[in-house]
Amino acid sequence: MNKLALSNQLCFSVYAVSRHITSLYRSILEELDITYPQYLVMLIMWEQSEVTVKQLGEQLYLDSGTLTPLLKRLEQKELIIRERSKTDERSVIVTLTELGRSKREHAKCIPENIFKALNISPEEYYSIKNQLDSILKNK
Amino acid sequence: MNKLALSNQLCFSVYAVSRHITSLYRSILEELDITYPQYLVMLIMWEQSEVTVKQLGEQLYLDSGTLTPLLKRLEQKELIIRERSKTDERSVIVTLTELGRSKREHAKCIPENIFKALNISPEEYYSIKNQLDSILKNK
DNA sequence: ATTAATTTAGTTGCGCACAATTAAATAGTG
DNA sequence: CACTATTTAATTGTGCGCAACTAAATTAAT
Numbered sequence: 001m002n003k004l005a006l007s008n009q010l011c012f013s014v015y016a017v018s019r020h021i022t023s024l025y026r027s028i029l030e031e032l033d034i035t036y037p038q039y040l041v042m043l044i045m046w047e048q049s050e051v052t053v054k055q056l057g058e059q060l061y062l063d064s065g066t067l068t069p070l071l072k073r074l075e076q077k078e079l080i081i082r083e084r085s086k087t088d089e090r091s092v093i094v095t096l097t098e099l100g101r102s103k104r105e106h107a108k109c110i111p112e113n114i115f116k117a118l119n120i121s122p123e124e125y126y127s128i129k130n131q132l133d134s135i136l137k138n139k
Numbered sequence: 140m141n142k143l144a145l146s147n148q149l150c151f152s153v154y155a156v157s158r159h160i161t162s163l164y165r166s167i168l169e170e171l172d173i174t175y176p177q178y179l180v181m182l183i184m185w186e187q188s189e190v191t192v193k194q195l196g197e198q199l200y201l202d203s204g205t206l207t208p209l210l211k212r213l214e215q216k217e218l219i220i221r222e223r224s225k226t227d228e229r230s231v232i233v234t235l236t237e238l239g240r241s242k243r244e245h246a247k248c249i250p251e252n253i254f255k256a257l258n259i260s261p262e263e264y265y266s267i268k269n270q271l272d273s274i275l276k277n278k
Numbered sequence: 279a280t281t282a283a284t285t286t287a288g289t290t291g292c293g294c295a296c297a298a299t300t301a302a303a304t305a306g307t308g
Numbered sequence: 309c310a311c312t313a314t315t316t317a318a319t320t321g322t323g324c325g326c327a328a329c330t331a332a333a334t335t336a337a338t
Contacts, residue, residue: 003250004243006182006198010264011160011253013271015175016200018157019325020278021150026326036154037294043145054316059145061155064317066295073293090303090316104143111142114150119277120270125149128270131263132152138258139159158295165296176324193286203287205325212323229286229333 014132024117028110032103037066038074039107045080045096046104052091079103153271163256167249171242176205177213178246184219184235185243191230218242 006012025036034042040060044051053067060067071094074080079100085091115125145151164175173181179199183190192206199206210233213219218239224230254264 002186004182004246005186006179009182009250010257010268010271011164012179013268013275014153014157014160015179017271017274018153019200020275021153023326025150035293040145040151040154043143043148047141047144052316061158062294063296065297065319066293068318070294084317088304088316092317107143111148118149118274120274124270124273128267129149129152131259131267131270132149132156134263135156135257135259136152136159162296174323191286192288201324202326204289204327207288209324223287227286227334231287 021114021118024114025110028113032106033077034074034079037062037070039110041067041070041074041094042079042100042103042107045094045100046107049095051094052085053094054091056094074100160253160257163253164249167252171245172216173213173218176201176209178249180206180209180213180233181218181239181242181246184233184239185246188234190233191224192233193230195233213239 001008003009022036025039029036029039032039037060041056044056044059048055053064053071056067056071057063071080071082075082078097081095081097082092083095085093118125120128140147142148161175164178168175168178171178176199180195183195183198187194192203192210195206195210196202210219210221214221217236220234220236221231222234224232257264259267
């Protein structure tokens with residue numbers, strides 16, 4: 001087998017599926033007027049009311065070079081507030097606005113819609129997820 | 140189960156693994172002085188000596204907005220040549236330079252190195268690949 | 279043959295990703 | 309306490325990714 005062939009590479013499949021998923025989210029998130037990376041931040045905010053940029057970065061595997069401008073855009077949309085910690089001014093604490101909190105209701109149906117669009121069984125869904133997560137654990 | 144939790148979403152796993160893989164390639168491809176998307180183009184060129192931008196786009200699921208500047212960078216590195224088709228001047232035909240062709244040898248070990256870095260079994264590798272490819276087929 | 283529709287790349291603009299650097303605040307050490 | 313090291317965000321620069329639009333060439337239809 002030719003390992004230098006696109007069709008034989010897992011990496012390309014991951015890359016292609018990742019962009020495919022982002023495009024599925026693009027149409028679904030249009031209504032919320034946010035992008036997929038912004039949605040990921042909102043997912044965290046809906047679970048944890050107060051998070052630093054560092055903590056967001058740890059959970060999303062993203063650095064401040066990506067997060068700082070992204071968070072500024074979410075702030076402009078008035079979904080979040082960014083403010084320096086009073087106790088440690090190196091940290092920036094992110095909290096939800098009332099508007100941001102209210103968006104959670106509109107987002108509830110998104111996972112189900114994405115799942116339907118993927119067009120796979122629940123078994124496949126969790127099988128793929130577990131195997132990918134094991135790659136992340138090994139890194 | 141809370142479907143609005145990051146940890147329960149296949150999509151985030153795909154997104155995270157995709158970026159992880161790109162970062163693995165980044166260090167390996169440093170030697171060839173190309174990026175991962177540029178490497179994907181080179182993979183195709185090494186198999187097919189003459190390809191149009193449209194054909195590259197079909198195989199990589201990328202449009203001209205991404206490919207045109209990427210191909211210009213590969214041309215600046217003198218790995219490829221871009222020229223309008225004589226028979227249909229709407230098309231741009233991409234071919235390898237001698238330098239570009241010669242890089243194939245240096246790239247031969249890359250798939251094996253990436254596989255080792257992923258730290259999974261061949262069975263897992265092909266299992267994940269097949270399941271992801273079925274998602275792409277369903278789209 | 280003329281006009282209309284389609285195909286193909288290129289351009290522009292925006293939002294990630296991420297490396298590398300900078301700046302400020304805090305923690306650690308003698 | 310001084311001063312060094314570490315932590316944390318922000319900034320800068322490069323390269324995707326993709327939507328929307330433009331321009332040019334080709335094809336189809338009348």
